[in-house]
Amino acid sequence: xxxxxxxxxxxxxxxxxxxxxxxxxxxxxxxxxxxxxxxxxxxxxxxxxxxxxxxxxxxxxxxxxxxxxxxxxxxxxxxxxxxxxxxxxxxxxxxxxxxxxxxxxxxxxxxxxxxxxxxxxxxxxxxxxxxxxxxxxxxxxxxxxxxxxxxxxxxxxxxxxxxxxxxxxxxxxxxxxxxxxxxxxxxxxxxxxxxxxxxxxxxxxxxxxxxxxxxxxxxxxxxxxxxxxxxxxxxxxxxxxxxxxxxxxxxxxxxxxxxxxxxxxxxxxxxxxxxxxxxxxxxxxxxxxxxxxxxxxxxxxxxxx
Amino acid sequence: xxxxxxxxxxxxxxxxxxxxxxxxxxxxxxxxxxxxxxxxxxxxxxxxxxxxxxxxxxxxxxxxxxxxxxxxxxxxxxxxxxxxxxxxxxxxxxxxxxxxxxxxxxxxxxxxxxxxxxxxxxxxxxxxxxxxxxxxxxxxxxxxxxxxxxxxxxxxxxxxxxxxxxxxxxxxxxxxxxxxxxxxxxxxxxxxxxxxxxxxxxxxxxxxxxxxxxxxxxxxxxxxxxxxxxxxxxxxxxxxxxxxxxxxxxxxxxxxxxxxxxxxxxxxxxxxxxxxxxxxxxxxxxxxxxxxxxxxxxxxxxxxxxxxxxxxxxxxxxxxxxxxxxxxxxxxxxxxxxxxxxxxxxxxxxxxxx
Numbered sequence: 001x002x003x004x005x006x007x008x009x010x011x012x013x014x015x016x017x018x019x020x021x022x023x024x025x026x027x028x029x030x031x032x033x034x035x036x037x038x039x040x041x042x043x044x045x046x047x048x049x050x051x052x053x054x055x056x057x058x059x060x061x062x063x064x065x066x067x068x069x070x071x072x073x074x075x076x077x078x079x080x081x082x083x084x085x086x087x088x089x090x091x092x093x094x095x096x097x098x099x100x101x102x103x104x105x106x107x108x109x110x111x112x113x114x115x116x117x118x119x120x121x122x123x124x125x126x127x128x129x130x131x132x133x134x135x136x137x138x139x140x141x142x143x144x145x146x147x148x149x150x151x152x153x154x155x156x157x158x159x160x161x162x163x164x165x166x167x168x169x170x171x172x173x174x175x176x177x178x179x180x181x182x183x184x185x186x187x188x189x190x191x192x193x194x195x196x197x198x199x200x201x202x203x204x205x206x207x208x209x210x211x212x213x214x215x216x217x218x219x220x221x222x223x224x225x226x227x228x229x230x231x232x233x234x235x236x237x238x239x240x241x242x243x244x245x246x247x248x249x250x251x252x253x254x255x256x257x258x259x260x261x262x263x264x265x266x267x268x269x270x271x272x273x274x275x276x277x278x279x280x281x282x283x284x285x286x287x288x289x290x291x292x293x294x295x296x297x298x299x300x301x302x303x304x305x
Numbered sequence: 306x307x308x309x310x311x312x313x314x315x316x317x318x319x320x321x322x323x324x325x326x327x328x329x330x331x332x333x334x335x336x337x338x339x340x341x342x343x344x345x346x347x348x349x350x351x352x353x354x355x356x357x358x359x360x361x362x363x364x365x366x367x368x369x370x371x372x373x374x375x376x377x378x379x380x381x382x383x384x385x386x387x388x389x390x391x392x393x394x395x396x397x398x399x400x401x402x403x404x405x406x407x408x409x410x411x412x413x414x415x416x417x418x419x420x421x422x423x424x425x426x427x428x429x430x431x432x433x434x435x436x437x438x439x440x441x442x443x444x445x446x447x448x449x450x451x452x453x454x455x456x457x458x459x460x461x462x463x464x465x466x467x468x469x470x471x472x473x474x475x476x477x478x479x480x481x482x483x484x485x486x487x488x489x490x491x492x493x494x495x496x497x498x499x500x501x502x503x504x505x506x507x508x509x510x511x512x513x514x515x516x517x518x519x520x521x522x523x524x525x526x527x528x529x530x531x532x533x534x535x536x537x538x539x540x541x542x543x544x545x546x547x548x549x550x551x552x553x554x555x556x557x558x559x560x561x562x563x564x565x566x567x568x569x570x571x572x573x574x575x576x577x578x579x580x581x582x583x584x585x586x587x588x589x590x591x592x593x594x595x596x597x598x599x600x601x602x603x604x605x606x607x608x609x610x611x612x613x614x615x616x617x618x619x620x621x622x623x624x625x626x627x628x629x630x631x632x633x634x635x636x637x638x639x640x641x642x643x644x645x646x647x648x649x650x651x652x653x654x655x656x657x658x659x
Contacts, residue, residue: 008657033655034584059656162641278651298648 007082007109008034009288012213014244015107016040019079022105022240023053028071029105030064031079032086033057038287039280045079061086061093061104068102077236079105084138087225088199091206094231103236106227109212111135112143113223118261119151125262128154128172130165133187140195144183152181159187206231213244216256216284256283259292266296273297327427332457341455345433349440352449355416359451367451369416374475377412379403382469389434390507392499392518393593395468396438401521401593402544403472404446408525409482409540409596411532412474417443418452420469425460435466446523448472480532482551483558484539485627490605491563492598494527494612494621495520496571497548501590502579505656513582517575522594527618530611536604541597546650548588551597552635553649562631565647568640569624584657589650599627 017040023029029045036046036057049055054074058064064078080090087108094104115129131144136157144155154175158168168186175182185191203225212224227235237243253271258264266272266285276282278294285293330337342363347353353360356370383399393401404414419439423432443450451473499520506513524542531537539559543551548570556563572580572587580587594617600608605623612618628636635647 006657032657034657036655037652057655162639299645 006034006288006290007086008032008038009284009291010109010214010217011035011038011081011107012215012244013039013041014213015105016045017042018237018242018244019077019105020045020048020053021242022077022236023048023055024051026054027075027077028054028056028067029077029079030056030058030067032059032081034288035079035081039282061090065093065098065102068099072099072101074101076102077105078102079107081107083109083111083132083135084199084203085132085134087207088138088196088202091199091202094206094227094234095202098234100233103234103239104227105236106207106225107212108207108225109214110209110223110225111139112147113209113220114214115144115147115155116150117217117220117223119147119153121257121261123263126153127176128156130168130172131155131157131183133157133159133164133190136185136187136191136195138196138199140193141183141185141191142193143195148181148183154181154184156184157187157191159190214284215287216254217260218257251282254283256285256293259285266293266300269293325429327423327425327429327432327457329425329457329459332423332455338455345429346436346453349436350450351440351444352447354451355449359449360453367416367418369451369473371415371473372475374477375412375479377407377410377474377476377479378471379406379410379474380469380471381406382467384464384467385504386464387504387507388431388465390519391503391516393521394435394438395466396435397442397521398519398593399468399470400439400442401523403470404442404448404474405524405542405544405593405596407472407474408523408528409480409542410474410476411478411480411528411537411540412476413529414446414448414472414474414523414525416449416451416473418454418471419450420454420456422456422458422463422467422469424463424465425457427465432466435468442523446525480537480540481558482539482541482555485555485559485561485563485599486538487561487627487629488602489538489561489599489627490602490623491552491565491625491627492531492600492605492609492612492621493543493548493571493624494524494596494598494618495592495594496573496576496620497543497592497595498572498576498580498587498590500593501547501585501654502576502583502587505583505585505590506579513579515575515579517573517579520592520594522617524594524596524617527612527615527621528596528598530615530618531598531600531608534604534608534611536601536608537598538601539599542592543595543597544591544593547586547590547592548597549586549635549647549650550589552647553633555597555599556627556635557633559627560632562628562633563625563635564628564638565625565635566638566640568638569622571620571622585654588647589654602626 020040045055068076141157148155154172156168156171207225209222210224210226232238255264255269276286281287285291331341356368358368381402385395388395407414503517503519506515541551576587612621637647
């Protein structure tokens, strides 16, 4: 079963609305390309751009700093999304005295607390996790050991090529057959036991863990990264005195939370394929191309093998 | 003295400006525009008429005497960022885009028009390069430039240059993109994704460097070879939306399924690398010098050999065939024991972080 797809998809509506609002109020908002089409309460960032807001796509936080340097008279906000993969890049620019007209709307999220939260939900039927390769290059595969132990669930870090995925699944099955529940690494060419300690150190210096809002799931304790007090001049929420409106994370009828923990399949949801489609998605599982609902919608009538 | 000096200075500024940059007068129909036409545009194009009234007449329209056959007309407006990219520029893109649309209709390109919309301040040296590129393509195919138009818009009102081209061709037997029947073999004339990724890599905001060049080129020489062999049932150029969009359109319009083997689709290593880096499928980005050709099964091998004889077609490949099942859908054999639908792209591909 697919997870929520990607960090972009789990970015909360409240945070997205904030980014749209900052753009509408005149800031240049820079973000990653796949963030553009994710729906907010009223507008996505690409719709806001169509209405005249200055929204730009960048490939890294450093690119956003460059935009700030080139536009010294404008406020430039980097809408920082992503897990441990992209967070070190944001940390690096925050710690490198960025220009005064630059700030970060920080919605970085952490994988291990999310896995724990999923396992802590009632009636969970997850037999094993194929853990994300890119995130694991940063946090290391040992980071999953406490979760594997606590919840007695196999966690295997996998790569992205077809053989990587098949191998990871084979390792999960082997653990299940042998009655083991361990963290294991099937992506040895990229992932170290301890991960990238330099990146971890940058993150620790720039951020502190905070409660975070996840689209379709709600708030998960200590699953996000907030900018540390000493770097507050570059924290967009403090700089502009704005705060996301809470409460709109779960649209009535949306069953993404159930689907994410394998308590339901997409066709069990009354919105699926009607109110919720890839072109106008409601929940996180429909937003990203790898989301369970998106995949089900596009490939559900799949060709026979 | 001040007045005389300042007038002189102004004249000097105007002279300098009009010598190296586009100014509003270039599109105003006056002397400056005449100069632009006579000095920069007309001399670049060898063929300027296919009938009694051509470009030189600077009349209100061209009069064409066309060879026998059915007349095919196509029009296209071109905006591209950046205007100059590895392997080509907006001029080459505009000319190729138009003559290629004619070619995949089975029509020999005969004549083209050229509408230029320029931003005030656009460097004339850049305009020269763009015009050279257009001229090069037309000369290669012996296509005449028969009519044109130039407009200038204010600074900031457009991004540098916009080109509109209309192409006129003649087909003995036009080929549509809807002509596939089950059993027909699908050939692509070369590697896919080069243009899309060359452009993405060239956009300075991404800071990527690669040796990849756009595939922008006229496909008529290849199409002509295929038509000479015979058995061609449908053609399409996979521009916007790439192979995925073109195959889906061909399947939908003909009411057939198309089965494609992923492993047989020619894709360059550099394109694969950039595709992985940016999270964009090479099957969803534009090609500007490729054609998809549907061929009756008994002629497929002959058409393929004919294509491969031409330098542009050396990497041509059979990638799949039309089938009765799954009408309107494209089925991709992934080569790892899976089959999935290759869907119509949702929109312009954007680089992804996940």
